[in-house]
Amino acid sequence: MNSGRPxxxxxxxxxxxxxxxxxxDGTNQRSAPLKLIAEHLAVDRGGRRVFxxxxxxxxxxxxxxxxxxxxxxxxxxxxxxxxxxxAGEGRLTLEGGEPERSVAEHAHxxxxxxxxxxxxxxxxxxxxxxxxxxxxxxQGFAGKALxxxxxxxxxxxxxxxxxxxxxxxxxxxxxxxxxxxxxSPRPIWLMDEPTSALDTASEAQxxxxxxxxxxxxxxxxxxxxSRLALSPAAALHLSAAVAPDAHEDTEEEPA
Amino acid sequence: MALIDLANPTRxxxxxxxxxxxxxxxxxxxxxxxxxxAFFVAPEDYQxxxxxxxxxxxxxxxxxxxxxxxIMALSSLGTLVWKHPLADVSxxxxxxxxxxxxxxxxxxxxxxxKPMWGTYWVWDARLxxxxxxxxxxxxxxxxxxxxxxPIKAGKAAxxxxxxxxxxxxxxxFSVDWWNTLHQPASVMRMDGPTIHPDILWPLLVxxxxxxxxxxxLHLMAMQNEILRRRVTALRQRAAAIRxxxxxxxxxxxxxx
Amino acid sequence: MSGWFSAxxxxxxxxxxxVGGGALIGVLFFLAVVTVVPFxxxxxxxxxxRVGPAILWIGALLSTxxxxxxxxxxxxxxxxxxxxxxxxxPMELIVLAKCLAHWVATGVPLVLAAPVLAVFLxxxxxxxxxxxxxxxxxxxxxxxxxxxxxxxxxxxxxxGLLLAVLVVPLAIPVLIFGVSAADAAxxxxxxxxxxxxxxxxLSLISAVxxxxxxxxxxxxxxx
Numbered sequence: 001m002n003s004g005r006p007x008x009x010x011x012x013x014x015x016x017x018x019x020x021x022x023x024x025d026g027t028n029q030r031s032a033p034l035k036l037i038a039e040h041l042a043v044d045r046g047g048r049r050v051f052x053x054x055x056x057x058x059x060x061x062x063x064x065x066x067x068x069x070x071x072x073x074x075x076x077x078x079x080x081x082x083x084x085x086x087a088g089e090g091r092l093t094l095e096g097g098e099p100e101r102s103v104a105e106h107a108h109x110x111x112x113x114x115x116x117x118x119x120x121x122x123x124x125x126x127x128x129x130x131x132x133x134x135x136x137x138x139q140g141f142a143g144k145a146l147x148x149x150x151x152x153x154x155x156x157x158x159x160x161x162x163x164x165x166x167x168x169x170x171x172x173x174x175x176x177x178x179x180x181x182x183x184s185p186r187p188i189w190l191m192d193e194p195t196s197a198l199d200t201a202s203e204a205q206x207x208x209x210x211x212x213x214x215x216x217x218x219x220x221x222x223x224x225x226s227r228l229a230l231s232p233a234a235a236l237h238l239s240a241a242v243a244p245d246a247h248e249d250t251e252e253e254p255a
Numbered sequence: 256m257a258l259i260d261l262a263n264p265t266r267x268x269x270x271x272x273x274x275x276x277x278x279x280x281x282x283x284x285x286x287x288x289x290x291x292x293a294f295f296v297a298p299e300d301y302q303x304x305x306x307x308x309x310x311x312x313x314x315x316x317x318x319x320x321x322x323x324x325x326i327m328a329l330s331s332l333g334t335l336v337w338k339h340p341l342a343d344v345s346x347x348x349x350x351x352x353x354x355x356x357x358x359x360x361x362x363x364x365x366x367x368x369k370p371m372w373g374t375y376w377v378w379d380a381r382l383x384x385x386x387x388x389x390x391x392x393x394x395x396x397x398x399x400x401x402x403x404x405p406i407k408a409g410k411a412a413x414x415x416x417x418x419x420x421x422x423x424x425x426x427x428f429s430v431d432w433w434n435t436l437h438q439p440a441s442v443m444r445m446d447g448p449t450i451h452p453d454i455l456w457p458l459l460v461x462x463x464x465x466x467x468x469x470x471x472l473h474l475m476a477m478q479n480e481i482l483r484r485r486v487t488a489l490r491q492r493a494a495a496i497r498x499x500x501x502x503x504x505x506x507x508x509x510x511x
Numbered sequence: 512m513s514g515w516f517s518a519x520x521x522x523x524x525x526x527x528x529x530v531g532g533g534a535l536i537g538v539l540f541f542l543a544v545v546t547v548v549p550f551x552x553x554x555x556x557x558x559x560x561r562v563g564p565a566i567l568w569i570g571a572l573l574s575t576x577x578x579x580x581x582x583x584x585x586x587x588x589x590x591x592x593x594x595x596x597x598x599x600x601p602m603e604l605i606v607l608a609k610c611l612a613h614w615v616a617t618g619v620p621l622v623l624a625a626p627v628l629a630v631f632l633x634x635x636x637x638x639x640x641x642x643x644x645x646x647x648x649x650x651x652x653x654x655x656x657x658x659x660x661x662x663x664x665x666x667x668x669x670x671g672l673l674l675a676v677l678v679v680p681l682a683i684p685v686l687i688f689g690v691s692a693a694d695a696a697x698x699x700x701x702x703x704x705x706x707x708x709x710x711x712x713l714s715l716i717s718a719v720x721x722x723x724x725x726x727x728x729x730x731x732x733x734x
Binding site: 387411 | 659663664666667670673676677679680681683684687688691706709713716720724727728731732
């Protein structure tokens with residue numbers, strides 16, 4: 001029982017960037033960049049507090065690498081940012097985002113599940129996500145939608161476009177899942193162990209893509225065990241800092 | 256505001272502990288008076304004889320079967336709209352009570368039906384509606400039991416409760432329609448303005464007694480649920496290898 | 512809006528056609544239910560023609576409910592549900608699109624099978640037409656109401672049975688008016704149009720209540 005939730009999360013706030021007046025000709029490089037701000041996030045899952053008091057600020061073009069031991073809440077944090085796990089407390093804001101959309105609608109979530117339908121062909125999978133996922137193109141984010149075949153070629157699975165996805169190997173499925181990040185541009189990438197099921201060469205290629213996304217003014221938040229050569233990057237280490245006994249999520253005394 | 260104060264389970268527990276003895280006393284008193292009136296004051300029916308006394312159990316039970324669902328629907332609104340932390344506890348505690356009262360009204364209804372209709376069960380519009388309500392209570396309880404996370408279970412059950420609340424009038428209407436197609440109208444009409452005061456008063460006292468009984472049981476069930484969740488939380492904390500709180504530190508970005 | 516909506520419907524239809532022949536199994540189950548009834552009740556053709564509309568409706572109800580448990584669960588299992596929730600599209604319309612596709616893939620075959628099965632039950636031509644028409648109008652309501660149960664049980668491993676238990680009480684009005692309308696078409700004094708129009712109204716109500724409730728349940732289910 002977590003009693004008393006004084007401040008329910010308002011995680012659907014997107015502030016228009018302060019003083020951002022887009023030029024009439026559409027060039028908007030001088031406007032304030034995107035800024036993702038998390039304040040005092042706390043998440044409960046199954047009655048257990050996973051983390052509390054978590055905050056960070058991430059500006060466009062930067063990556064945030066989340067590290068920490070297994071089970072400390074890295075995946076939960078990413079899913080909270082994706083709007084899939086409700087936060088018990090705290091606030092998540094995207095400055096400069098499109099005002100009508102929530103933070104999660106500015107984000108791609110690249111998690112453990114590939115979300116690939118095995119009965120559909122590779123191209124059908126990707127084309128569906130292109131049409132279905134609403135792109136988010138706030139000012140200052142230069143990401144463009146790529147043609148499906150182009151990104152599949154670049155990912156090295158261009159020869160499979162007309163095959164049902166059931167025939168893909170684990171690594172190929174993973175790359176197909178990655179392709180959706182390019183067909184519907186969104187500035188925030190939330191990546192949970194992005195290099196799993198990828199060999200060294202593919203990993204290097206993925207890093208190239210991620211750095212490219214940063215260069216276009218995107219934001220990446222990734223949870224990883226391996227070192228990722230992302231730049232510029234900040235680190236967020238989730239650690240167990242408070243002893244179990246000093247843990248304070250219940251204000252009720254045993255009566 | 257009282258409801259806000261009650262958001263704290265500890266405060267709720269102490270308040271309900273203070274309230275319970277009084278409620279229990281009132282409930283016992285109301286039952287004593289109500290049962291006495293039902294058995295010794297109220298007259299026999301000239302047609303039904305002593306059988307009519309089943310009504311003093313049946314009608315309040317049926318009334319509570321409805322009230323329970325209303326309280327659950329209100330609690331569900333509390334869960335989904337106002338996010339009151341005790342709302343899903345209240346809804347969860349009310350469901351078995353509602354099922355029990357519904358069951359009681361079904362049983363007493365069929366016991367009354369045996370001498371009146373010559374059979375224990377008739378697909379009468381009211382009995383059928385109450386049976387559907389009973390199934391809905393059991394379905395809700397099953398949903399609570401199958402979902403492990405109490406918060407998620409509470410929200411799912413709240414959605415279902417509200418859908419059910421929207422549907423109940425439709426179900427009632429369609430069962431009435433169906434009934435008029437297949438059967439003559441029911442003989443069981445206790446509502447209507449012509450109830451004699453000798454019958455009405457015992458009925459009202461019994462209704463009050465049942466309502467008090469519901470609140471006593473509801474408060475006790477809510478206390479149990481709160482304690483059960485605390486036990487779960489303590490066990491989870493005991494099982495956790497690491498503390499449940501993580502702190503974050505951000506070093507400033509390299510390129511800035 | 513129409514672009515993504517039709518894309519979703521098209522994807523769902525493709526999946527329904529390619530995976531496991533879900534529509535066919537629904538019709539087979541329908542056939543099985545209708546076949547076992549005479550074994551239980553005896554082959555009296557007069558009796559069968561009298562209860563025929565009810566049997567067809569109950570068969571349609573059961574096969575609709577049994578086919579619904581994977582409606583959202585398949586998406587949850589492979590992670591698609593996360594993307595659906597994040598897609599920036601109204602969840603209610605997403606549910607509506609999925610129900611539409613599911614109904615086209617599994618409900619319409621039931622409606623088409625109904626006249627054939629009605630012959631087994633010795634229904635008159637008028638009754639066959641009436642049952643088929645009521646099924647055509649009423650099965651969307653069953654799918655939409657069932658979607659609520661599917662969304663509530665999306666996170667449960669074996670939620671199919673619970674889904675049926677939760678949804679059956681809500682589906683009772685549809686059953687009542689569907690069978691009433693079909694019966695009224697053959698028995699003289701009763702009007703056909705009244706229950707039929709109420710059935711239409713029930714389908715329209717479920718087209719609102721179903722998606723709204725299912726969308727809420729799906730949002731709460733994510734974790």
